[in-house]
Amino acid sequence: MKVLVPVKRVIDYNVKARVKADQTGVDLANVKMSMNPFDEIAVEEAVRLKDGKEHHAAGTVTEIVVVSIGVTQAQETIRTALAMGADRGILIQSDADLEPLAVAKLLKAVVEEEKPDLVLMGKQSIDGDNNAVGQMLAAILDWPQATFASKIQIADGKATVTREIDGGLQTIASQLPAVVTVDLRLNTPRYASLPNIMKAKKKEIAMKTVADYGVDVAPRLTVLKVTAPPVRSAGIKVADAAELVSKLKTAGAL
Amino acid sequence: MAVLVIADHDGTNLRDTTNKTVTAASKLGDVDILVVGQGAQAVADAAAAIAGVRKVLLAESAELGKSLAEAVEAVVVPLAAGYDAVLAPATMDGKNYMPRIAARLDVAPISDIIEVVSADTFVRPIYAGNALETVQSSDGKKIITVRPTAFDAAGTGGTATIETIAGADAARTDFIGEELVKSDRPELGAAKIIVSGGRAMGSAEEFHAVMDPLADRLGAAVGASRAAVDAGYAPNDYQVGQTGKVVAPGLYIAIGISGAIQHLAGMKDSKIIVAINKDADAPIFQVADYGIVGDYKTIVPELMTALG
Numbered sequence: 001m002k003v004l005v006p007v008k009r010v011i012d013y014n015v016k017a018r019v020k021a022d023q024t025g026v027d028l029a030n031v032k033m034s035m036n037p038f039d040e041i042a043v044e045e046a047v048r049l050k051d052g053k054e055h056h057a058a059g060t061v062t063e064i065v066v067v068s069i070g071v072t073q074a075q076e077t078i079r080t081a082l083a084m085g086a087d088r089g090i091l092i093q094s095d096a097d098l099e100p101l102a103v104a105k106l107l108k109a110v111v112e113e114e115k116p117d118l119v120l121m122g123k124q125s126i127d128g129d130n131n132a133v134g135q136m137l138a139a140i141l142d143w144p145q146a147t148f149a150s151k152i153q154i155a156d157g158k159a160t161v162t163r164e165i166d167g168g169l170q171t172i173a174s175q176l177p178a179v180v181t182v183d184l185r186l187n188t189p190r191y192a193s194l195p196n197i198m199k200a201k202k203k204e205i206a207m208k209t210v211a212d213y214g215v216d217v218a219p220r221l222t223v224l225k226v227t228a229p230p231v232r233s234a235g236i237k238v239a240d241a242a243e244l245v246s247k248l249k250t251a252g253a254l
Numbered sequence: 255m256a257v258l259v260i261a262d263h264d265g266t267n268l269r270d271t272t273n274k275t276v277t278a279a280s281k282l283g284d285v286d287i288l289v290v291g292q293g294a295q296a297v298a299d300a301a302a303a304i305a306g307v308r309k310v311l312l313a314e315s316a317e318l319g320k321s322l323a324e325a326v327e328a329v330v331v332p333l334a335a336g337y338d339a340v341l342a343p344a345t346m347d348g349k350n351y352m353p354r355i356a357a358r359l360d361v362a363p364i365s366d367i368i369e370v371v372s373a374d375t376f377v378r379p380i381y382a383g384n385a386l387e388t389v390q391s392s393d394g395k396k397i398i399t400v401r402p403t404a405f406d407a408a409g410t411g412g413t414a415t416i417e418t419i420a421g422a423d424a425a426r427t428d429f430i431g432e433e434l435v436k437s438d439r440p441e442l443g444a445a446k447i448i449v450s451g452g453r454a455m456g457s458a459e460e461f462h463a464v465m466d467p468l469a470d471r472l473g474a475a476v477g478a479s480r481a482a483v484d485a486g487y488a489p490n491d492y493q494v495g496q497t498g499k500v501v502a503p504g505l506y507i508a509i510g511i512s513g514a515i516q517h518l519a520g521m522k523d524s525k526i527i528v529a530i531n532k533d534a535d536a537p538i539f540q541v542a543d544y545g546i547v548g549d550y551k552t553i554v555p556e557l558m559t560a561l562g
Contacts (some may be wrong), residue, residue, distance in 0.1 A: 016515060017381035026385050100353070101362045129380050129496070130365045131349050135323065136357035144426040145323055147350050150490070160430065164490050165321075165346045166443075166499075167264075168434040172322065175426040184480070184497060185490060220362035224375065224388040232522055235543035241556035244528065247544055253447075253505040253526045254472075254561075 001154075001176075002063045003046045004116035005086065006107055007039040009070050009077040010127045017127075023225040026127075035077045038122025040084075041182045044189040045152060046120050047085035054187075060154050061118075063087050067110050069094055069103055075205055082200035083192035089205040092213070100128070102217035104136035109213040111141060116177065118159065123148050123181040134181035144174035148183040255283025255373065258333065260326070260342040260352075261301050265291055265319060268300035270444055271343035273407035275400045276304055279341045280408065281370040282396075284308050287414075288333065290326055290421075292319025302414040310414050315421030320429045323351040328422035331358050334395060344399035345443075356397035363397045364389060368404035382496040383519030402443065403502035403523055435489055442494065445475035447505045450494055450521070453481035454510025454531075454550060461487040464509070464554055471561055477501065477521075479511045495520035510550045513538030530554070 011017055012032040020027045035043075043066065052058025064086040068074040071093070078089035092106055111119065124131035138145035146152075146161035150169065153160040160173045164183050174180075192200070210217055238244045248254045257279040262271045272287070279285045286309045287301040298312040311333070317325040330351075334340055340355065342348035344366045356363035368386070369377035375390045376398065442448060449469050455461040461482065469476045478488035480495050494501055496519040506524035511517060513529070513536055521527070522541055529542035532549045539545045546553055 011381070017384040019385045026381055099362050101357065101360070104357055127381055129382065130353075130363070132353035132356070132363050132365060135350065135353035136363075138323075139327065139354040139357035144424070145350075145354060146427070147323070148346060165432075166491060167441075168432060168489070168491055170320065170432045171430040172320075173428045173430050178426075185484070220391060220393050221364070222390045222392070224390055226380070227386050227388070229379070229383060229386050232527075232541045234540045235527075235545065237539075237545045237547060240546065241553055241560040244544055244546060244557065245560040248505065248526070248528070251526060251543075 001061055001117035002065065002114065003049065003061050003118045003120055004111060004114055005039070005042050005046050005064060005066050005081065006119070006121045006133070007043065007066055007068050007077050007081055008036045008125045009033050009068065009074040010036045010125050013037050013126065019226055019228045023227055025223070025226050033073070035080050036122050036125045038124060038182060038184070040189040041184065041186050042120045042122050043081045043084050043086060044187050045182060048187065049154060050085065055153060065090065065114055065116065067092065067107065069098060069106055071095055078205055079200050080192065082203045083197045084190060085196070088203055090208060091205055092208045092210060094210050098217055099219055099221060100130050100132040100136055101220060102215070103133050104140055105215045105217065106210065106213055107133070107137050108140050109215055118154070118176060119179045121179070121181055123183055134179050138179035141179070144178045146172055146174045146178060147181045149180050150183050150185045152180060152186070255338040256336065257283045257285050257339045257341060258337040259285055259287050260330065260340065260348070261287050261289045261297060262343045262345050262347065263289065263291060263294065263297040265294060266296055268297050270407045271345060271402040272301065273304055274402040274405040275341050275343045276307065276408040277405040278367065278370055278400045279339070280306055282339050282373055286311060288313065288330065290318040290321070290329055292316055298416045302416050303410045303412050305409045305412045307412045307414040310416045311419050312416055313419045313421045315423050317423045317429060318421050321347040321350070322424040322427055322429060323354050324424035324427055325422050326351040327354050327358060329419070330355050334359055337395070339396040339398060341398045341400055343402045348399045352397055352399050359395060359397065361393045361395050361397045362391065363399070364391060365399050366401045367398055368401050379519070382516050383522070384515065401500060403500055435491055439469055440473070440475045442475045442477055442492070442499050442501055445503050447472050447474035448477050448494070448501055448503045449474045449507045449509065450477035450479065450511060451482055451488065451509050452479040452511035453485055453487070455482060455487050458487045464550065468554060468558065471558060479514070479517050481514070508538050508542070509554065511538055512536045513541065
């Protein structure tokens, strides 16, 4: 079966985002960019499904297609996924920062073209933190959804997914085709080896534009301003536990 | 304006995340509450007692009892026609079904709001809480999840009517099972005091040996850093941080936690923060009201003694 994995180029996980002085957004000039960490986990799981690693039967997945929507440099993000083991890529070029609804509509158009049995994707991107695209894609495709996956098993036309919920874990079985969004503890993504990085350079990336898909991507939200959160100032160091308890009692915290 | 709030509950008890979402919703208009569940009459009764609530709708089915997204969507989408806004707390359940409902209605959802500026303008954290975005929605209907810790809980004393409506099931998803962590301690989201442990604990046995007695002495909930959870020292639902639970208790005691950005994003709105760490340069001390530099192995027993 075929898996589609959407990936996003975002600010690197280890870089602290800084707000621009004119309050129009976060300063991304000369900042290290990487694949969204949740998307890396989705790519890794797709590759394990293809290779038959862990509890997956070999050949569960036969083709992994990676799609990204973003600036020209998002090709690098797709190359990273190809080096991890994905087969080919699609870049839908857009200089605009598209909203989740627009992204979901574009991905729907890609799904209709590629006809995957499974869309495997990160639960949220670490820039917008919306946690929305997977659920929205499932809705407009009229597919089932299994979000926040910490374990995935594919068998008998179903995705059996253990999900992280408040208070513990829930297991559901969704009929394929389905959208599965992945959480942190599903796996630890590999580093691509040098030979695989070289091999990835020969893999195909189809270059598309938003206009190719005839989808309405007009924004529904206007960002009025982006500001830094209030800064919490450091307090005092206390000598020992007894002084701490006395301070907390005075402050009414105990 | 008419606003629908989807209640958060455990099947029997209404969680106060619902009361907090009602506070946010009441800034937009008249509030009705929808309870989806199974055998959830007690929850509907509690929802009807929230001050200022107009009406409570109760929809029940086996799969609504497990909050399956497709089932919740099937109940909410037809109801949404009668409302200007639908709000739910940004819990794992709310995050699961709200974007699905929004897409069905062709609306851009607004996730995890921390402030209602006006009927169409909201503030929400982005970049793991390192920036706050003020967004204005042009959609006719608003679909919103609310960060509960950012709002006070609406009080009780209301006498809303309860109306039963048809339930629904998820067409192509089946519930298989669940493993819920059983605990007599308060839930992280509702606790007044949280004691949170980090990777310094070194093992699951040590984590529980250190954290559990202290939590019991203080009547506190136990939290953990992502590093401690990833290392297997604590269950996943203990995780406090941008990718885990966002908490804001009266007192947060961080033990052996260095204070990574993503952890701070999950607890920096706590009223009083205490840090115990042997590294005097740990970033956690930059947000702590009271810090003790030292090994938790010495400090925590002393703390137990000092608490008496």
